[in-house]
Amino acid sequence: MTSGKPLDGALFIPRFLLRTLLLAGVVLVFYQLLRLTAGPRLFPALPLVARRFSTLVLNGQLPYHILVSARRVFAGLFLSLLVAIPVAVAMSRFPKADKILSPLLYLVYPIPKVTFLPVLMLVLGLGDASKISMIFLIIVFQVIVSLRDALRALDRRAFQAVRAFGGGKLDVARHVVIPATMPALLSALRISGGTAVAVLFIAESFATEDGMGFFIMDAWSRVSYADLHCGVLALSLFGLGLFGLIDLAEWWLCPWQKPMH
Amino acid sequence: MIHLRDVALAYGTHTVFSGVDIRVERGLIHAIIGPTGCGKTSMLMLMAGLLKPATGSLVFEIEKDRNHVALIPQDYGLFPWKTVGGNVLMGLEIAVARQGVFRRVPAVAKAKTDLLLQELRIHDLRDRWPLTLSGGQKQRTAIARALAVDPVLLLMDEPFSALDADIREDMQNLLMELPTTWGATPVIVTHDISEALRVADRLILFRLQDNAHSIANNSDGGSQDAATFIVECFPNEKTKKVEMEQKVRGALRNARDKDSSKARP
Numbered sequence: 001m002t003s004g005k006p007l008d009g010a011l012f013i014p015r016f017l018l019r020t021l022l023l024a025g026v027v028l029v030f031y032q033l034l035r036l037t038a039g040p041r042l043f044p045a046l047p048l049v050a051r052r053f054s055t056l057v058l059n060g061q062l063p064y065h066i067l068v069s070a071r072r073v074f075a076g077l078f079l080s081l082l083v084a085i086p087v088a089v090a091m092s093r094f095p096k097a098d099k100i101l102s103p104l105l106y107l108v109y110p111i112p113k114v115t116f117l118p119v120l121m122l123v124l125g126l127g128d129a130s131k132i133s134m135i136f137l138i139i140v141f142q143v144i145v146s147l148r149d150a151l152r153a154l155d156r157r158a159f160q161a162v163r164a165f166g167g168g169k170l171d172v173a174r175h176v177v178i179p180a181t182m183p184a185l186l187s188a189l190r191i192s193g194g195t196a197v198a199v200l201f202i203a204e205s206f207a208t209e210d211g212m213g214f215f216i217m218d219a220w221s222r223v224s225y226a227d228l229h230c231g232v233l234a235l236s237l238f239g240l241g242l243f244g245l246i247d248l249a250e251w252w253l254c255p256w257q258k259p260m261h
Numbered sequence: 262m263i264h265l266r267d268v269a270l271a272y273g274t275h276t277v278f279s280g281v282d283i284r285v286e287r288g289l290i291h292a293i294i295g296p297t298g299c300g301k302t303s304m305l306m307l308m309a310g311l312l313k314p315a316t317g318s319l320v321f322e323i324e325k326d327r328n329h330v331a332l333i334p335q336d337y338g339l340f341p342w343k344t345v346g347g348n349v350l351m352g353l354e355i356a357v358a359r360q361g362v363f364r365r366v367p368a369v370a371k372a373k374t375d376l377l378l379q380e381l382r383i384h385d386l387r388d389r390w391p392l393t394l395s396g397g398q399k400q401r402t403a404i405a406r407a408l409a410v411d412p413v414l415l416l417m418d419e420p421f422s423a424l425d426a427d428i429r430e431d432m433q434n435l436l437m438e439l440p441t442t443w444g445a446t447p448v449i450v451t452h453d454i455s456e457a458l459r460v461a462d463r464l465i466l467f468r469l470q471d472n473a474h475s476i477a478n479n480s481d482g483g484s485q486d487a488a489t490f491i492v493e494c495f496p497n498e499k500t501k502k503v504e505m506e507q508k509v510r511g512a513l514r515n516a517r518d519k520d521s522s523k524a525r526p
Contacts (some may be wrong), residue, residue: 157336
């Protein structure tokens with residue numbers, strides 16, 4: 001028996017947690033090694049960091065900054081999907097659209113999007129707009145390229161199978177296009193999501209008063225290394241949550257991929 | 262049941278075949294055979310309504326039968342992202358969506374899927390993904406999916422080519438039961454003459470070159486000048502079968518020789 005969704009479903013979260021705990025163990029050992037080499041001032045004792053972490057969580061500081069960052073990431077993600085999906089569909093369906101948009105895509109896609117940050121801040125200001133636009137720019141090109149290629153690679157015979165049953169365009173979209181391209185879409189989100197969080201950190205370290213980037217940079221300037229490590233931990237937990245969500249979406253939306261794992 | 266009346270098919274300027282005039286009779290198993298590239302698969306697509314003839318027409322004896330044609334492609338066309346049950350249900354889901362995009366699939370459709378899975382002995386595979394199935398299991402799933410929409414005409418492209426010998430025989434027997442058990446008239450495409458003679462009541466032979474049509478509803482191999490010609494088979498009469506096989510092979514060889522001599526300057 002290679003499939004069995006209920007079994008996979010029951011074990012999905014425990015397995016995920018176990019893997020995470022193992023990895024956390026490795027990180028803690030690494031932290032201790034750094035503490036031994038760089039000294040206890042830069043790397044305060046783990047119990048102290050843990051206590052500080054729980055204080056920052058309970059007084060609402062960390063949750064607030066995480067939520068602010070999350071709002072920016074998800075707004076950027078949502079906007080990029082809103083733009084990337086129709087553009088990718090148009091590029092795969094209409095050769096003319098592909099001809100016009102491809103050069104632009106190839107011109108902008110390889111540029112590290114963080115280089116646009118100063119311009120975005122000048123044009124859109126120091127508020128949320130520039131940060132969300134930054135994330136949008138990081139994700140949108142990755143999704144367009146991946147989705148367009150996945151749409152191009154679709155087996156036309158699958159379309160015929162639906163049409164042979166009298167299905168129209170909506171049926172083709174529902175039974176073929178959406179499920180067949182979903183893995184590529186989620187994979188693009190996974191790849192660009194990591195970069196988006198990393199760049200958001202940089203964006204949030206300029207002239208801002210909230211977000212994880214601000215929290216970490218602020219702790220650094222206050223020479224509060226325990227807070228700094230708490231911020232790094234919170235940011236990595238945020239990344240873990242983001243990837244966990246994408247993995248969960250994949251498990252739910254693309255369950256046929258399980259036997260291949 | 263269907264009359265393909267003086268049909269021609271072309272992709273752009275390339276004519277695949279022309280002057281084809283054949284009838285598919287209800288309840289008989291038809292096998293289309295012929296050399297590679299002569300348009301056998303295109304003929305199935307045409308019958309399924311996926312391709313439009315350049316000239317001529319497809320006349321259905323009963324017009325509403327046009328909506329009850331099912332096609333099983335060569336690789337079975339199962340969707341890897343749907344379970345066996347989901348694949349079988351798909352035709353019914355499309356039928357329901359035709360009545361309204363947001364209509365729910367009724368319980369009766371799910372019950373019908375269950376029944377088909379049981380009848381085709383794949384009920385225990387219901388929640389499996391097609392990638393994990395054997396060739397025979399995929400074939401059964403594809404047949405169940407096709408039968409779910411109550412087809413009167415079941416078109417199958419090379420249905421046995423990817424199967425092991427023992428499963429192949431099993432599936433051939435299943436095919437032969439389709440007209441009586443399910444009321445579906447199968448039209449299969451095959452390149453295996455012995456297989457065609459074993460399962461089919463009637464052969465439709467295709468030649469590579471386009472030519473004037475001629476149908477000979479007799480057992481002497483038909484006219485060798487024809488673009489297509491039909492041969493009646495008697496799969497239950499063993500001696501006749503051997504004789505037939507020789508005749509069909511001879512007819513195809515003659516057609517090939519004629520085509521190649523025509524091609525020479």
